[in-house]
Amino acid sequence: MDDEYAKFIRRMNPPRVTIENNSCVDATIIQVDSVNKHGILLEVVQVLTDLDLVITKAYISSDGGWFMDVFHVIDRDGYKITDQEVIRYIQETLESDTFFVSPIRGSVGLMPSQNHTAIELAGMDRPGLLSEVCAVLTDLHCNVVNAEIWTHNARAAAVVHVTDDSTGCAIEDPKRLLTIKELLRNVLKGSSDLKTAKMTLSTPGVTHRERRLHQIMFADRDYEITESSRDGKNDDKSSRPHVTIGNCIEKDYTVITMRSKDRPKLLFDTLCTLTDMQYVVFHGVVHTGRLEAYQEYYIRHVDGIPISSEAERVRVMQCLEAAIERRTSEALELQLLTEDRVGLLSDITRIFRENSLCIKRAEISTKSGKAKDTFYVTDVTGNPVEPKMIDSIRRQIGQAALHVRQNTSNSPTPPQEKTISFLFGNLFKARTFHNLKLIRSYS
The missing domain is CATH 3.30.70.260 (ACT domain)
Structure with missing residues (x-):
């Protein structure tokens, strides 16, 4: 019944994927509009990441049952996406019935293979x-x-x-x-x-x-x-991720900000952890500079409740730090x-x-x-x-x-930049951020 209802909603509101190269000088703009479902943000990012594309900026909004994301994307050489086969694949994949109707999957655009045995x-x-x-x-x-x-x-x-x-x-x-x-x-x-x-x-x-x-x-x-992992831990705090968690009281969100060295697949890695921990990103912004990446997310748990305890905050910060560090070498x-x-x-x-x-x-x-x-x-x-x-x-x-x-x-250490919250500068009134209480920083 859930699948049939999802199909009906999708027929009434089919997803739209717009890809264009004219409005931005240095990146291809990909906009995805669709009925929202849990995990869709990660799946969209996974499609782009699997194509070896780099997301330099992202603007995320999924309130009210509707998903709307804008991505600034380049290839690994720093150029816009001009290959028509790649553009067509992105549109066909993100607009397909199987992509938007199926439940959360581990794989997008990958067919099961009978040619090998998978060992974990x-x-x-x-x-x-x-x-x-x-x-x-x-x-x-x-x-x-x-x-x-x-x-x-x-x-x-x-x-x-x-x-x-x-x-x-x-x-x-x-x-x-x-x-x-x-x-x-x-x-x-x-x-x-x-x-x-x-x-x-x-x-x-x-x-x-x-x-x-x-x-x-x-x-x-x-x-x-642990004691065994602490021995090999990098003590240079300037090179490690910096994660903070606060509350946006007016809108009943938990606000997560992350600063770290920029690298390929960073957005995919952090979204994997948030999704697997059963958190929903309602709004967010990602911005990458020459060396440093800044991510800001307004989240709640899937049950609609923001982070409410100190133990949960600490665990989320530790898990996000680990998500960033696993692929860092x-x-x-x-x-x-x-x-x-x-x-x-x-x-x-x-x-x-x-x-x-x-x-x-x-x-x-x-x-x-x-x-x-x-x-x-x-x-x-x-x-x-x-x-x-x-x-x-x-x-x-x-x-x-x-x-x-x-x-x-x-690699050189990225310069420290002032952390600011700019996602809802025009959406919320300024007094909103007078109520943004910083809880704890973890680095």
Whole structure:
């Protein structure tokens, strides 16, 4: 009944997506108007993010059952979106029946694949963990075709797609799957993670991989600072996210503001956490500068209640900080471009481990027989890797195959800007913000 009613409402008020390049000098403007539903903001942003587009500004409004968003978008090279195929895909996807009628999904525009087996991993992080996982998979005749690995606060999570190395297809034998599960769990347990190590098999393609990584790490409570995670924590507060939470008393909203270093997919990451924590963004603004990003959201819980307790405020701030930091890598970026083969990832990660490199994050992909893998690495103490060590590793792997992309640890610190609340400057009267009581800052 809910779906039928949603279809009826949509027929009466079909979504409209407007994409134009004339009104802004340096960005493409995408405006989305539609009947509102919980999670729609994240799904729209996910469509744009999956196309490798960068959102430089966003204006969000979803009061009264209607969703209206305006995004300023560029490609990774900083240019407007002029490719007609991309423009047509955005419009067709965001205006499609399946997109707006279906319940919240983990995936937009991705069809389930029967060509691989999806493995999800979670456990305590330690040097050499990825190498051990890859060695086990190679021994079990599994070929890693795609994977993403995140580490944060001494926790590690991964979504790995594997195939049978002899058939190139998904692994379906229940006994073999059970063996894979048991051996990987043993690797994840190590010596100190007997209770929290997790290894599951998921339906391939059903859940968006990066969205799923956020959910895994959130469920693993990586936002909590423990003694083991504090040892490797960056103490430079100027480089860490700054989150504040206050109350807009007149309109009965909770107001969240965030300042952090700008980077790709930042908006997607914060919206994942707010959505998975069951908060609704009613209004918001996102603005990115040369180095710093500013986000401001007016939210309530799905039950209509704003944040009301100190414990809830602290938890939301911790979770948003974690969402921003998970993809941030104060590490050296290495990219491997070479012919794919069975056991390649196991060999590469073994070389990293033998040379005392620690993998903080990794993106693994293969296409048309080519491997394109990106690793973010430090030494085992979390410090930058010595250049002579990288030279040695490149000689072992191949100078032409392994490339040094950048060292994000040397990125300049963004200048501190005055935090102001400007979203409703014309919508609310000035006296509204006399009642905006700042509760607490967390950095």
